[in-house]
Amino acid sequence: MTQESTRVEDRPTTLDAQGVLTWARRCVEQLAEHREEINALNVFPVPDSDTGTNLLYTMRAALDRAEGEDAWIAEGGGTAGAREVAVALGRGAVHGARGNSGVILSQVLRAVGEAATFTVVDAATYRRALRTAVTLVDNALSDPVEGTIVTVLREAAAGAGRSTATSLVEVARAAADAAADALSRTTAQLSVLRNAGVVDAGGRGLLILLDTMVGVLTGETPERPDYGVPSDPGAGECVAGAGAENSDRDDAGGPAVQASTQTRYEVMYSLTHSDDARADELRSALRTLGDSVVVVGDGGAGDHARWAVHVHTDDIGPAIESALSLGRIVEIRVTDMLDPLGEGRATDHAVGTGSAGASSAAARPTGTPTRTVAAVVRPGSLAELFIDAGAAAIDPGDSGEGVIDAVLALEADECVVLPNGELSRAQIASLDEALRDMGRHALILPTASVVQGLAALAVHDASSTLSLDGFGMADAAAATRHAHLVRAEQDALTLVGRCAAGDLLGVIGHDVALIDSDPVGTVCSIVDRMLTAGGELVTLLLGDEYDEPSTETVLARLRADHPDVEVAAYSAGPGRILARVGVE
Template sequence: MQALDAVAVRQWANACVRSLDANREDIDRINVFPVPDGDTGTNLLQTMRSALDSLLRTPGDSVGAALAALARGALAGARGNSGVILSQVLRGLAEAAQGASTASGAALRDALLRADELATAAVSRPVPGTVLTVLRAAAEAARDAGSDDLDQVVTAAAKAGAAALAETPRQLAVLARAGVVDAGGRGLVVLLDTLAAVITGREQPPPPVTPVLPRPPEALTTAREAGSADYEYEVMYLLDGLDDPEPLRTALEGLGDCVSVVGDGNGLWTVHVHCNDIGAAVEAGVEAGRPHRITVARFADQVAAQAARFSRDRAVVALVEGDGVAELFRAEGAAVLRPDGPVPPADLLALITGTRARHVTVLPCAEGVRAPLDEAVSQAVAAGQDVVVVPTSSPVQALAALAVHDPARRAGDDVVAMAEAAAATRWGRVEVCQSEAITWVGRCRPGDLLAVLDGDVVRVQPEPADVAGLARLLVDRMLAAGGELVTALLGADAPEDLDRVLEEHLRAAHPEVELVRYPGGQADALLIVGVE
């Protein structure tokens, strides 16, 4: 097929409904951003059904008229954020083909670029790794296809969309944590693949489908696709007579989030907002134009009992470095995140919410996580989880806290016990100096050995290094104030006999003290020591 005509548009719309229906549950299941358990697949399907219904009711033998009917129906029946974006994709296709009887490869290229522009404008805060990323990749591939042949353009767009979809977990941390691709992006790839199949003839287009629009239930609820859990309702309506969308958009942004005010290019607008004041959202529409088809849905995550949301009462989350240390915490039942460079708040939020626990205790014994952790905890608490951070500066403090963790205790009492155990644990480390600095005990230079006690450098040993000797000195100093248990975590670059040297030294100098040692595998310290 070298030109897209009205018949092909109907074939494509039919095939899209069937394909989305077949993939609906899978797309719903992988909807984890920004709130898990959404209904992106369902919303895309219902929006596309509305688009097909409009097409079947509209006479017209040109590709421009057919795509305009699809866009109009999608806008009128848009469900959720994904439905709004789909309506703008179809509007972009319709605008590029306006007045044309058929669409060539060049026209499809322009249509995808316009769809990308409109869909991006429909989202107030675009995020990489979503359906917009997939759409942009498809549009740019169509633009750079190097051919005006329709089959070459659509094939390039579909392949690029699939490749971009596969990359979404690398762009959005919450997808990587869940091991899924973006749900909206997958829905768009289904539509692109279906269009490619219709144009290239690789598959026989499925038979026509008579769309059946769902009858709204008396008490409408929906899953939350995006936005803050602070807002309880999704308000949507169609709007006529709107001259300037910006004042309405500004008014709605003052009421809630996930605001979109988008049109079909012919005077019909759809309005979408998450808010708590339903009346104010509708009044804003009345002041701006003539609202109709008003739909108010209460979010299912607000309606459902908290017991349905949480699968267990308690969980412990640890932020640690080193293979051995991570395995220690996992063996004790903690959920573990190993920071590798700067940690996005989304990673931390995914770890906390992924426990599905009502009460979460966080042990932050890795460097550079305080600011993103504060942000993630704030978001989790706002969404209804009880999250408490126990101050820990070292993994040995976190291990001491985890050792007294008792899920059978009241949550508050348990957190107090864990905090007391961490605070009662002195911690030290032997590490190699990485840069020149001034310490409490003098200047240190790269390559020097440092003994650190409770965060302060207490000994600098210039090269040649004597790791075992400095470790003995550090342990003696830590035990000067008393102690019954020494925990040693051996770093990835620790000397092979370091644990044996420590054992022999403690047996001779402190026979009353018990030693436990583990291969910590941390890269930033040769030895980490805790004394309890």
């Protein structure tokens, strides 16, 4: 997209696709710069609050999704405009939303996409986007609380609506100034904020996004007061005794009900293969199980639509089970709000784990158990993918005999093992027995291929308990269908006909699904067949037979045939398996 924004009195009246991307990138930069400030404002109910971190993570997820649109634009091969980029931002934010404030942010970004014209964001679009965001957020929340990010958003929309200017910059400035005024008043609207002498953390994050829009349009970001936490040593004590004035750990006064501060768990997951009616049904069910309920969609259609689900509850199982009949659950995350650092689990994990584990535990004054992920994977490019993602790579060798010793040698209190299809059932049983004999706290997950292992590792959360971490990782692995491509070693009869030595065999799961001779065509056909059952993300691990031109051909064909599906490819190096495919 090369369209230039129209200018009146040297001020842009619109933002094109590149302008929207520039705003999103600046938002990430500004949230990163102010992350600790926002975290510090989130003083209740836990002192190590993470609203700033959640907002930054969510905005980065949004930008990552939109950057795919940016690459398409830069290549000159498409006609993506501001609306497409804005829609991508909204969907990326819903898919990657963290915490209550992150979920709310996702709806603000989604609203921009729904309000934008195809090519530009103008003054009318900005007004409409803020109004739409208010509607989306109000519909998504169980009981909005005044004095939170919801209040700041509503006042920003009202400020934009009061402006009669035709220039985008004037409307953006009116919205940001109204939001700043509303933010300053949040201190008096909630006693928990008044006692601490701070403004709402989520609202502060929203103001940064609105001010960044002004900065992109004018080159100068508005000056705001110092919203830092007061140095009054008694402020924290006042907050700690504030009782049930606010139940949201994500923003001091987040958009939740004013309910119990003793609610223990924050449960988040994504829901696919559902619809708005079932999302409403889930929202009603969750209200009976906890508070701070938010269920928001990304605006997509059909099986590609996704809803982000957030609830504070003491009943983790029912909160998840409520959605089982309403769609497909993915990406489960559970945080213990009363023990976010895991310090209360010290006595639960005091069992000796050998000399290495004992010395490691002694070095941690909080008693928080360490955890490692052991991925059974052959050396080379695949092993590097797991290592880069934070796992320890265990070489299975020719027979898998060294795996047990390698896993037991890892210096960690807890271990999650990813077999990745490299171990037989008997070897897994032997590994399990050895881990139990050593008193190790460990889980062996049913990952039947490296693509399932990578999917599990992507949702690994060392801050949660071992069982919850393993549950989320196993869920991600189970949601990933896998396939691979090999050459037939001899003539044989398969489920799809006779193959000759040297033929390419496309194996989906454990069954031969197609026989071909063209590596590019075969891997594309495998993906096509797998996507008939739905999917949002395709991961390709391509061996040495795929050079750079053939890899680009594969990616171009798949992205053209499946524009709503994300496709990523990585080098897998040499090996008997020519290509591996994962569909999530």
